Amino acid sequence: MTRSLLGISTIVASAWIAGCQGDAGVVSQPETEPGDLGASESGESRESSLQTRASGPDIAITFRPVDNTAADDGSFFRGELTIENRSGIRLDASGWQIYFSFVRRILNDGEGNATYKQNLAAQGLKVQKGGAARSGEYFVLEPLANFVPIPPGGKRVIPFLAENWAIVKTDAPGGFHIVFPPSTQAWALKASTVWDASDPKQTKRFPGDVVPTQTPALRYEENAPLDRVDLDPASSLIPRPKSVTTGSGQYRLGGKIGIDYQRGLAKEANYLKSALGDVLAGSVETHERSRCGSEIRLVLDPQGSFGAEGYSLSIDPEKGIEIRGADSAGVFYGIQTLRQLVPVDAYQAATRPGGKKTSVQLPEIDISDTPLFSYRGMMLDVGRHFQSKQTVKKLLDVLAFHKINKFHFRLTEDEGWRLEIPGIPELTTFGARRGYDPDEKQQLHQGFASANDLGGGDNIQGKARNETEANGGKEPTYQGFEQATLNYVGKGSGFYTTKEFEEILAYATERHIDVIPEIDVPGHARAAVRSMEHRYAKYAATDPVKASQYRLADPNDTSKHTSVQGYTDNFVNPCLSSSYAFLAKVVREIKARYDAVPGAKLTLIHGGGDELPSLSNNVWWQGSPLCKANPETKDLGDEQLKDHFFKKFHPIITATGARMTGWDDIIHNGLQLEGFVPMPWSNVWQWGREDDAYKYANEGRSVILSHATNLYMDLAYNKDPDEPGYYWANFVDDSKTFNYLPFDVFAIATHNRMGHPIAPSEWDNKVRLTAAGRANVLGMHGLLFAENVKSPELVEYFAFPKILGVAERAWNTHTPTAADLPAAWKQFVNTLGQAALPRLDFYRPVDVRRELPRSTGINYRIPLPGAKVVNGQLLANVRYPGFNIEYSTNNGATFVPYTGPTGVSGTVLVRAKALNGHVGRTAKVN
Structure with a gap:
């Protein structure tokens, strides 16, 4: 699929030269002229021709970023989609629709700046949010009457503008599928993306981004101080004993x-x-x-x-x-x-x-x-992408191996509800499923380029038959970005039955891990809200009481909001008694699962509470007639309504005997909830909330550190287009988790997210942790949100070795000072390279009751080597001493071990190799 771009450089160049320097909407002519191909096919005839092809229409779509520096303030970037029509179907103006997922908002026509303005209409195209709800990161591209057809064998380059930037392949759109109305059958298209890591316009977020893009030479300098040291028995252990x-x-x-x-x-x-x-x-x-x-x-x-x-x-x-x-x-x-x-x-x-x-x-x-903290945890989000009970169990065992004792289980999200609740089957029959269903009558629309993985049941035909085919014919190793993740690999559908959840609880309990369930409300709740609307429609005519029993939305609410993820209909209404009936039912059923498992402890229930969008340009519930009709809420503003919601949710949780925890957004307005345990996360350097955790602890609140800058394991390891993950708060690698100083985060706040140094004096007015406050820090955890965690291998890639830094810092009572960190880090990477990661190469989960398939090994991230060629000599090193390095001088046909400086010529490739023979990504040295 990538090679389809090789022949279009002339088209791309002419398009931009002709007008995109001043207008992002210029039409590029198809490589093959349409000619006289007769009348356009109807939707029915097209559908008939497609049914003869098991794989659907052979249409490939490739995304390429062109210039992230088009706007000095980083408000938008220039990109392009190339549509390559390899099918026998003429794509004309008669009515096709291409749906896709994209985490960036596509600008409306007329938006931009003095140099670049969006003008898709000039290309005979329009794009808008997909589906009837027009909610989320789901888009649809459609032709207008002036669209120049793309004939069989033709290509079209579509330049466009989108919000912010796209600097890693994870940012690319995916999950493309085409529909030919009036047919309602969707057909998967082939998606790919290309990047030039050497082009700063494709790797800088905007002109002020000075974070360096990864190169072998940069890694060589970073690795230089990390030479090999011999390990004593204590140094082979993670976490290191007292x-x-x-x-x-x-x-x-x-x-x-x-x-x-x-x-x-x-x-x-x-x-x-x-x-x-x-x-x-x-x-x-x-x-x-x-x-x-x-x-x-x-x-x-x-x-x-x-x-x-x-x-x-x-x-x-x-x-x-x-x-x-x-x-x-x-x-x-x-x-x-x-x-x-x-x-x-x-x-x-x-x-x-x-x-x-x-x-x-x-x-x-x-x-x-003995441990430093009583709370040593990991959070796994299965709402965005579902993970099987086998994957969760394997993860729990390897976490226990490193003395992690809390598992924060994020079971609900906008994109999926993952736990069976007896009495409310719609949560899983509807809210745990994703697919092509524009009116969302049977399931949610796709999210993050996935529906029901490569399986059926999502009304998207023609998907790849396996992950290798989805990956363009190359078996994915999940040692970095794989284009399979743009082509429906990822479990958008799935849930745990009550029995399966109890199995997970029993497995965790056996390993002394407490499972902390999260029900994220009132935002991030679209799966629940839409499920209850589905339930309402099902029973409205026959049983109005049952229809309204658990309804979460006011159907006449005119409030307008857009969440960070683009959702406009994902809020639970705080003014409805049915909202609290729903929450009480869910919490009771969760408590019943714990009661059914001997020894399982329900210590905390997480109530969500994060990311209600700013009230400066959003309205939460002020347009709800039911809020105005409720005597308790009629005079409350939106912030007060949020507080009202949690005042009522809090006793529902504590009635189980558990304490309530949640994201610290819940108490941003000063709300007091007895025993509430905040998880402060939004500490992005220079955003203003860096000291929230210390404020809470000094006030006497129990606190669980959840800082995004160092503990969000879903964030990309570093700036490299092939490194999967987001980067909104920081780039987060294993050095970020290991070098995290829980009692003095300002000592590690040396650079902002764009790479600029921060003067230590900038933190002079921030609240510092007192001795009494320190006692209120229960602990910390690594957090794995799942927008891009689309396979079990990626769970392990994102989590390991980052979680080992969390384990070390949460358990080891000898917390280093900032001055001690370089030496401590050198020791730690030697522990990783010589002991901890080789153990993971051959790790087999302890399977007391023979519950798991026999498997060995953890797909941890294998580092790319550092390397440079000096005077014809290849010099190479690796972050983890003990790992092998291999190099190739014949374009990867063969690799040989690197044992020291060696003479080379021509193109040189390098890669690192683990003890079990697995290799990491290949890097070109020159």
Whole structure:
């Protein structure tokens, strides 16, 4: 698909020269002239011809950014779509519609500046929000009467203007499908995107963006201080324990292994038994009694000096292994440390049939350990893109391996509702499904270029048959952007049944992880709102009471708002009693799931509350007649209505025995909710809210740090067009999570998101954390929002190794100072390269009850090497010492190991290689 652009440079150039320097709406002539091809086909005849093709019309659409610096203020950019008509169908003015997803608003005709103005009408085209609701990032492109047809074999370049910028391939539009009215059948089109990373107009957000684009030479300089250091046993562990003493001896673990455990530790013993069975040949037995000669002893020691979740681990050449914990969680974390001390080669051997070792040598060691924070978490959003219970379970196990103990489960979003609620089936029969349905009678419209993945049921025919086909014939590795994610790869549909959710709770509980469900309201609630409108329409004629029972919107509300994501109909109305009946029902059913799982703790319920758009140019509910008719709300302004909503939602949550948490937007207006735990997130440097978390903690509120600048794992690792993810708050890599200083974020706030230095004096007037406030910081978590997390592999790519920095900073009681960070970071990357990531190469989730498919390995991000050629010598390095580097001088036909400076000529390619043989992206050095 990419090669379809190779022949259009003349067209592109002539289009811009002819008029796009002063007008973004010039028509470029088709490469093949239409000629006399007869009358246009009707929708019916076109549809008939398409039905003979299982794959639908062969039409390819390619997006290319042209100039992000077209507006000095970054308000819009110039881009282009190329339509290549490889089908036998003539695209004329008689009525076709191309729908697609695009996270940037396309400017209206006439918008722009003195140099560039949008003028699609001159090209015989119009574009508007797609579907009857005209809501979200769903667009439709349609011809006007003056549209010059694109014949079979023809191409058309469509220049256009869109809001802000597009500097990474994730920004590209996708999910293209065509409809020929009056037919209602949609056919998938082939989408791709091309970028020139060397062109600053395609990689700068606007002229003031000074963040450098990634190059091998830049990486070489960044990696230069990160040379290899030898690891002692303590340095191989993530998170690093509080106290470690090593001896010179070793203990051989193998053969017939006995695990002796105290009453109350049966689950931990069985977990350890399963884990050892995965890596060692021989037998493992557990005994609930004191048994002389047992190799491993698990002991509860609540009177010990560890503190909650703390433990000690002793490996003695004569006495064997003893793990003592302040509680069962502490014992469990001691088990995880023991697992990390097992040599990597044993895990590697266990992946081969019959390859398990009969024994392993463990170091003589004494560890005493306790966590810094009681809340060490990760948030996973499954509303934008659904992830299966198997994917979630695997993730939970590897999180537990690194002593993460909270799983914030974002179950609802504008784009999907993911939990079955008995009594409200519409939430999942309608709100958990996406597809082509312009009137949204049966499902939501597509979002973020996905519907029901590559499967059926979404009324989009002709999708690729597999991910390789969706990726243009190349099997995706998900080590960076893959064009398959523009071609419907991504589970827009899906939900957890009550049984599946209970399974997840049981699995998490077994690993001492508390699951914190999020129901995001009153914004980000379109899936729920539209589902309840669907329910209303279903019952309005036959059972008006049932129809209105859980309705969330006032049908006569004239309020106008547009959310950050482009939605205009995604608010729950705070003035309806049915809104609170809905929330009470949902919360009761969630509580019932926990009650059904022995040991599962519902400690917190997240009530959402984020991103209601600014009232400077939006109205939330002032146009609602039902708000004006309600005595409680008739005199309230919009901010007061939001407070009213959470005053009523709060007791619904606390009635379960859980505390309420939520995004700190909830309390921006000064709202007081007893026991509320804010998650402050909007700390973007120089946006004004950098010290909110410290204000809350100093006021006596419990706080969970959720800072976007360092903890949002869905943000792209760095500025590279092939690096997936957004970047609105920052570029976030593993150095951002590791170097995060929870008690002094200003020490790391050295540059703003556009790369400009920030003077330390700029923070002089910001609130600092007091000693009393520090005690109110419950902890921190890494957050993975899912706009671009379209496969299980991408869950792992975005999360690892970033979450390991979160695990280290949340557990390790020795928080470095800003001055100590460079040395600490050097040590950490060595731990990653020599120990932690090789362990993940061969990681197998502990599967006590045989719930998961047998699989090994985590698709963590493999770094691109740094490299440069000096005087004909290739010099290369890598961020994680211990990783192999390979290079090619024959355009990638073969790669050979790089062992040191070596003579090269011509084009040189480099890549890094993990211990399990997986390779990262290839970079061209010169």
